[in-house]
Amino acid sequence: MSIASSKQKSTINEHVERTPAELIKRHQKGVWRYLRVLGCDASTADDITQETFLKVLRRDTFVQHSDAATSAYLRRTAYNLVVSMHRRKAKEQPVAAFELFDESWDRWAGADLTGDEAGDALRNCLAALTDRARKALRMRYSDSASRAEIGDALGISEHGARNLMQRAKQQLKTCVTNQLNTI
Numbered sequence: 001m002s003i004a005s006s007k008q009k010s011t012i013n014e015h016v017e018r019t020p021a022e023l024i025k026r027h028q029k030g031v032w033r034y035l036r037v038l039g040c041d042a043s044t045a046d047d048i049t050q051e052t053f054l055k056v057l058r059r060d061t062f063v064q065h066s067d068a069a070t071s072a073y074l075r076r077t078a079y080n081l082v083v084s085m086h087r088r089k090a091k092e093q094p095v096a097a098f099e100l101f102d103e104s105w106d107r108w109a110g111a112d113l114t115g116d117e118a119g120d121a122l123r124n125c126l127a128a129l130t131d132r133a134r135k136a137l138r139m140r141y142s143d144s145a146s147r148a149e150i151g152d153a154l155g156i157s158e159h160g161a162r163n164l165m166q167r168a169k170q171q172l173k174t175c176v177t178n179q180l181n182t183i
Contacts, residue, residue, distance in 0.1 A: 017064050020057050026067065027074050028053070029116065034075050038082055048085070052078045118180060125175035133168035140165060 018026060031052055035045035056062050056077055064070045126134060132154055139145040139153060151161035 020053075023057070023064065023070070024053050027071055030071055031074050031078050035078055035082065038079065040082065044085075048078055048081050051081055055081070118176065121176045121179035122172065124179065125172050128175060129168055129171060133164060133171075136161060136165050137168055 028049060032045050032049045035048050036042070040048060052074055056074060129137075136150050136154060139150045145153075147158045147161045150165070151158045154161060154164070156164070
């Protein structure tokens with residue numbers, strides 16, 4: 001059993017009762033990041049995060065069984081608020097099944113309820129890439145540049161840009177996975 005999974009199991013069985021301020025401080029970042037994964041812009045994520053905590057804390061029946069259970073409950077509440085928001089606005093925006101997002105979030109963040117450890121691992125791993133690989137990924141994901149534009153900027157072909165980004169993404173995936181498994 002890995003250290004990360006033993007940490008996760010130990011948090012499942014503990015009963016933690018936090019004050020509202022402690023609850024918000026402990027889980028706010030995780031809920032906000034989860035909403036961003038669902039496709040909310042930063043402002044909407046702010047609003048729904050606040051609404052999530054208000055809704056949960058106003059419930060007389062809310063019990064904090066453990067941090068993991070509380071985190072899952074908050075994510076479910078946030079997801080339901082996103083669905084309600086889409087219904088109110090009468091927009092047809094596909095929102096994938098909650099279970100798939102929740103499973104992905106658990107796999108990505110694990111016992112780290114806020115996602116800070118995963119974010120730190122990604123930053124460390126990005127720093128380990130070559131300058132060309134970082135530039136290619138930044139152009140693709142920050143600037144929405146096409147492969148042809150990336151190739152032109154780096155002096156390589158479009159196919160070369162694609163290969164460079166694929167290798168860089170694989171290196172990031174391996175590096176982040178290794179770093180998270182050692183935490």
